[in-house]
Amino acid sequence: MPRVRDLVFPRRERKEDRRKERWHRDVLDEVFDRPTLLSVSRMVTAGQFQEVDFSVSTGKEANVFRVSGPQGFRALKVYRISNTIFRNLPPWALVEIHREVGGSSFQRMVYAWAHREFTSLKRCHEAGVPVPRPISQLRNLLLMEFVGEEGLPSPPLVKAVIADPEGLRKEVADASRKMVKEAKLVHGDLSPFNVLYHQGHAVLIDVGQVIRVDHPQAKELLRRDSAHFARYFTRLGVETPPETLFTEMGGDLLP
Ligand SMILES: Nc1ncnc2c1ncn2[C@@H]1O[C@H](COP(=O)(O)OP(=O)(O)OP(=O)(O)O)[C@@H](O)[C@H]1O
Ligand SMILES: [Mg+2]
Structure with a gap:
């Protein structure tokens, strides 16, 4: 006699669902560690967005999410603090960031990297280069215009x-x-x-x-x-x- 939940969720699918769910949770735990969650809540309190809607991309060292609020959709790039090895960061940028931070505090280097992307984005935007409009940056978070149509990137x-x-x-x-x-x-x-x-x-x-x-x-x-x-x-x-x-x-x- 099959159990009711086996009928509702065939066993194989359940396993697959669970695997996906676990993966999702692991990724989110890794991205949204304590300091990152605090920064997110500061952005929310400042009225920059209300909700994190979904993940647009899981990159090598940063994740991009669609977020939304009264102003509509925005893109939130989260530089991961844990297990970053600055693989995406070429030597010329690493040298600058190192100098800026004045040491090798991991966390502060990640923050400086996000800051570097924000200021570069601003400079490009002001020069009229087609880039997403930068909105704000806080520690490892970069908020910018969402480039998409009907809510999809x-x-x-x-x-x-x-x-x-x-x-x-x-x-x-x-x-x-x-x-x-x-x-x-x-x-x-x-x-x-x-x-x-x-x-x-x-x-x-x-x-x-x-x-x-x-x-x-x-x-x-x-x-x-x-x-x-x-x-x-x-x-x-x-x-x-x-x-x-x-x-x-x-x-x-x-x-
Ligand atoms: N402003 C935006 N609006 C919509 N989608 C975006 C935006 N910024 C980034 N994305 C999406 O997120 C992906 C990753 O963004 P980006 O290239 O900035 O991060 P990354 O850390 O370099 O990722 P990767 O390691 O995959 O190159 C992009 O390919 C794009 O699909
Ligand atoms: Mg990229």
Whole structure:
């Protein structure tokens, strides 16, 4: 005689559900440790959002959530404090953060990293580069505009079907050029993973590792970024020589 709950939840599914639930709980426990929860509650008290709705992405060292409140949807990027090894953080940024923190307190370095992404986002936004509008930053939390449609996040280029590759190529090149010319920054990790496809347009994200244009490595990094995109656009059928794209992306403006 089967038990009632076996009928309601077939045994196999229950096991799978439990596995998923446990995974979810483990991830949330890891992300929302005590100091992070306190920071979240401070943001909530300050009226910046009311609820954490769902997880948009679980990255290597940060998680992104959709949050909501009276002002609508927003994106909350949470840099994880535990088991961060700054894998995503290239040496030039690590050196700066180390200097800023004046020691190697793990927690303070993570906070400085979030702060670095926030100020870079502000600089890009003010320069007119298409990036999510930065809203606020507190310790390891970064609150910004939610890039999405009808409550769902816009996909990165790698997961999107591109309607006008030629137009998109121009947009990506212009965005990078503006970043170089007006914000005096090179993205440093620009790829089809870090550009969202929003209502047919490109929005650049993930600016935690930007580098100033006068840094000795800036040129090399822009060359790498442009090579990624040259390959990507050529695959989409828009023949793109890397050297041409490098120039369009602001390579000719670098010292
Ligand atoms: N403002 C935003 N609005 C909507 N979705 C966003 C926003 N910012 C980030 N995302 C989503 O979250 C994902 C991860 O964001 P981001 O690249 O900034 O974090 P990350 O730590 O570098 O993650 P990863 O390690 O996966 O690269 C993005 O690919 C995108 O899908
Ligand atoms: Mg990323």
